[in-house]
Structures are given as C-alpha cells and as structure tokens.
Amino acid sequence: xxxKISLITILIALLxxxxxxxxxxxFVGIYSxxxxxxxxxxxxxxxxxxxxxxxxxxxxxxxxxxxxxxxxVYRVNVKENFxxxxxxxxxxxxxxxxxxxxxxxxxxxxxxxxxxxxxxxxLAKGKSFWDSRAQQDNGVRYRLDCQAxxxx
Numbered sequence: 640x641x642x643k644i645s646l647i648t649i650l651i652a653l654l655x656x657x658x659x660x661x662x663x664x665x666f667v668g669i670y671s672x673x674x675x676x677x678x679x680x681x682x683x684x685x686x687x688x689x690x691x692x693x694x695x696x697x698x699x700x701x702x703x704x705x706x707x708x709x710x711x712v713y714r715v716n717v718k719e720n721f722x723x724x725x726x727x728x729x730x731x732x733x734x735x736x737x738x739x740x741x742x743x744x745x746x747x748x749x750x751x752x753x754x755x756x757x758x759x760x761x762l763a764k765g766k767s768f769w770d771s772r773a774q775q776d777n778g779v780r781y782r783l784d785c786q787a788x789x790x791x
Contacts (some may be wrong), residue, residue: 666717667691670748672760673703673768681705685734685760686768687724687748689715698724700732708733722748 672684685702696717701710711732716723720742728736737753741760750760 669767670762672762702733
C-alpha cells in the first residue's frame with residue numbers, strides 16, 4: 640500500500656513539474672536596455688532573462704553603469720502581467736538593493752525601482768546584448784582595459 644502511494648505521489652510530482660515546462664508563457668525571455676556608448680566606451684543599462692524553474696520563475700539579472708556587474712539569479716514573482724523582483728543588499732548584480740516591480744507591455748518590461756522615486760526602466764524583449772558578436776568584442780575589450788588599469 641505504501642509503495643503504491645509513493646509511486647502515485649512521484650508520478651503526480653513529475654507530471655506537475657512537466658506541466659510547468661510544457662507551455663512557454665509569453666513573458667519568458669530576455670529583456671534588455673543594455674547599450675554600448677561609443678562616446679564613453681561604457682556599457683550602460685540592465686538585462687533580465689526570465690526563465691521557468693520547478694516552483695515558478697527565476698530571473699538572471701545584470702546591470703551596468705560603466706563596467707558590467709556580475710550576473711545573478713533571483714526568484715521572481717510573476718502573476719499575469721505583473722512582475723516583482725527583490726534585490727538583496729548583498730547583491731553584486733549592479734542594481735540598487737530593494738524591490739523592483741512592473742508589468743509587461745508591448746513586448747517590453749516596464750519596471751520601477753527603489754530609487755529615484757518614479758523612475759521607470761524600459762527593457763525591450765528580444766536578444767541578449769551579449770548575443771551580438773560586436774557587443775561581445777566590446778565587452779572583451781572593456782574587460783581587458785579594466786584589467787590593464789588595475790595592473791598599473
């Protein structure tokens with residue numbers, strides 16, 4: 640009897656986790672405002688990739704105000720069109736710690752963050768900044784420039 644219940648429990652768990660990954664919700668994907676500034680040589684903006692996990696959704700988050708910060712993975716709350724992400728004080732992703740919330744509109748993620756009040760971040764859905772070969776070259780060149788400055 641216990642073996643039968645255990646088998647049924649395992650089958651239900653497998654089927655329910657398969658259902659999470661079966662249909663890709665429209666909000667799953669990459670949202671980015673990253674851009675390379677020819678004038679300053681800096682990479683500026685943020686990028687968030689929303690992906691499913693066994694219990695909901697996660698986001699890979701990276702921001703930059705000159706040098707790209709470390710990408711980090713966070714659990715996010717997504718309900719219908721609404722998005723909420725909490726960045727902890729210990730984060731190295733480049734965003735200010737606090738709550739970021741917003742909604743999905745016209746193939747974009749529109750976010751408000753903890754500071755400054757009322758500031759909106761608009762991240763277009765599409766390819767990652769890092770997918771472009773030219774952008775990858777800029778990122779490598781920027782990283783090498785930073786390493787050279789640290790060595791001197």
